[in-house]
Amino acid sequence: MAVAMKRSELLTRILITAAVIGAVGTPLYFWARTPLIHARVAENGGWSQNVIHAKVNEPLHLRLTSDDVMHGFAIGQMDMQSVDVMPGKVTDLTLTFDKPGTYTFYCTRWCGVNHWRMRGTLEVSGSNADPTTASAPLYVSLGLDIDALHDVPIMPADKPSAIRGEQLATKLSISQFINPDFYRVNSPYQLFEDLNSSGLNDSGKWDVVSYIWQSNTTPESLSHGQKLFAQNCAACHGENGAGDGVFADQVALEFGKSMSSANNGRPANFTDAKRMLGASPALLQGKILRGGMGTGMPSWGPIFTEDQIWDLVAYIYSFQFQYH
């Protein structure tokens, strides 16, 4: 006996169907329509989008979120303040590029030993048909083998002091040493040897070397270098540069068996005078730019500007020398 459905029942069924469709449809709709770039630790896939496309002079709106831990976002070689990419929250970022090309975007907050692998490319297309050719880095134009050993035979007994060096240097003519053309291509040890004619003893010579090294940089540069070091290098190389950062053991474990690792795969120890004093700024710049080669050292070429690398190099020498 089929009885027509009561109106109240029909209305209720319609209402419930609408509520259920709403509860299913609303999240589906908005989720599908919200393009987000998800950040995950490198072991879980890194950035959800490896390539971002943009057009020159057109604002690019990015919406970034993290799926696990605190990450950050910045674009390499651009003077850009990095933004935090927070778990469960969305960061909005608008960028405009005035030069076409391939940029690198990267994570700026340490999120594990593979943090530095969280990178992607940003392709900015445009009508500018005049590609700028990059000039070869110094170590390449010098033909410098940055993987060769650079241990020094004579090391200072104590940490060389730039203050003592300054006093000793008043009697010497050292202006030829205080310019980038000399500084960048010579190691501290080479300068030490150049000072053989100064009549100073070894300790004095090292002091003068440290003073000259300090004179080739500025307090501002050192301060920038310190910040860059803390944010990018200390996690592996240690806050005091001794190669004992929080990830040092993991890096050693992963790369210790590789034949080309000089240090048993451990991050370099910047407090090791034997190695560091034989390294020229060009060599250090090369290592920073190129990285890799069977070690856990990242290649920072796409990330740091040239100025930033010189700042870092200047700061790294401060583990060897007592600057004031």
Place this chain on the structure above:
Amino acid sequence: MSRIELTRNLFIKKLLQSRYPQLTVFIIMLAGYIFAILAGLLGTPVGSHNFSIVFVWITWWAILILAAVPFFGRGWCAVCPIPLPGEWLQRGAILRPERTLSEAKWKSKGGWLNLRWPKFLRNIWLQNISFLLLALFSSVLLTTPNVTGIVLAAMLFMAIGSSVIFERRSFCRYLCPIGGFIGLYSQTAPVELRIKDKQICVTCDGKPCYNGNENGYGCPWDVFPAGLTKNTYCGLCMECLRTCPSDNIAINLRPFASDLEKPSTRLDEAFKAFIMLGSAMIYAAVLLGPWGTLKDAAYHVGTNSWFIYAAVFLGIIFILLPSLFALCTFRFQNFNSFKKRFTTLSTSLIPLGLMFWVAFSLSFVLTNATYILASFSDPLGLGWNLFGTANVAWQPLLTSMLAPAQTLALVGGLIWSARTAQNAAREAKTSPIPVILYCLIATIIMLWLLL
């Protein structure tokens, strides 16, 4: 003070008898539940910013354990959305039955397969197991949105499936992990549904409260209202209020824990008490303690350490706690069986377990409650800000009040258990002292874990 009949108040009676207020709550709950499933599956994987984690394990859990269970017994079951789609399917209608009386009788038992729940499963053992399954995976469940989404969806589909195969609300009565402990603890609640006059039921023809009539369906909980002496299995769905032709059903206000004056002697319920007591203590140690190894073991499901953790968890619940308790019920020259003593005295663990969960939940909820504000405004982690609270920073609430509140809950629960033990011991003709000491030691351990 004995009982105050709340349904004497016409407004309350009309509110409960009418299907529309209940329906309104049902729609909101069902929509919220489905939204939580979708949020869990599609939203941000970060638990603290996903609606499903925040609204299920913080908001709903807080309301359940701090308000609904202690004050309304199975009050949550009255508004739970899980059985609804299956039940509407089973009944062929959402509102009242639409046929003549004879067809209504048929309709109220469902038009599908309509099988009787198997006799050997007519107990809460399956619920004990389902709760333990959730508990063993709790670290993952409480923190991972898509796991919560899948579990919520699984419960919904299981409920629909069981409604299509079996009669009445068999998911709720025999499978639901939450229902298992809500039922046990509802015995402590100050609210109950009972008949008014037994004589009326004796002479009642057709027993529509159980079989249904044109006004409503037979009890979905497979309970015969005239036989209700405890809250444990009544889900407060109000059908019998609608079907009873003699207005013989009442909702009463009564003293707390009235049901425990007639302690149950069921083994499945006794073990439920141990499951709840043990898991409260283990959760306190693992989730709120400073021991990282425990958290790692609990979270990394499938590893060796997790298997050891699971074995210890189950060992505490099924071996350690019950056997120590059994020692406390031991007594020479007792006319009652060991089983009667064990099960009767184990009812004293009911108020204790409830307060253990209240004390644990207070810490968990007060610490994480501010996530509710952020999640309200951005439930899926898509960058919304619906109510302007999306960027409210995390901040634990009322930390200075937490320790006193937990002490009050635990010491209060202890004294309450002691009273229950005394009563149960009288029923079992034995001494309550060993059991009371057991409760004291358990309380001291819980105090040490939480404070």
Place this chain on the structure above:
Amino acid sequence: MRFILFLLFAGAGLIVAFAPLPVRLAAPQARTFQLDAHQFAYSPSELYVNPGDTVTIQLVSTDVVHGLYIDGYDISVEADPGQTSTLTFLANKPGSFRFRCNVTCGAMHPFMIGKLTVGENDWLYRSVGLATLGIIGFFPLSSFLKRSTS
């Protein structure tokens, strides 16, 4: 008679809950702890200081960005791996306080917890005292309670 007993136990309860406990006098000193933070625990995870100590915590994150928030003192600090952060405070509130991570650091972040105890965990002793007192007082008073609620 029962009523007097009840008052006696209530009084004892108030004393256990609120009476000032003898304080072990220890000269306040400056203490420094290095706390390594990793997913999802601190090591060490339990710290003990005396009331009045000046406490310095150096937070070293060893995998991802973590934070440190101290309940009750409502102070916090966060640290990136490679950048140790320092939190210095005066431990003038006695008792036991949980500290937790306040930078989302993964799934079990809400349960990344440690414990700081300044002096003695007085509140725990009081609670245990109250629980025991409650049970001792329960027996003489229980029949009193029953009579009044029948």
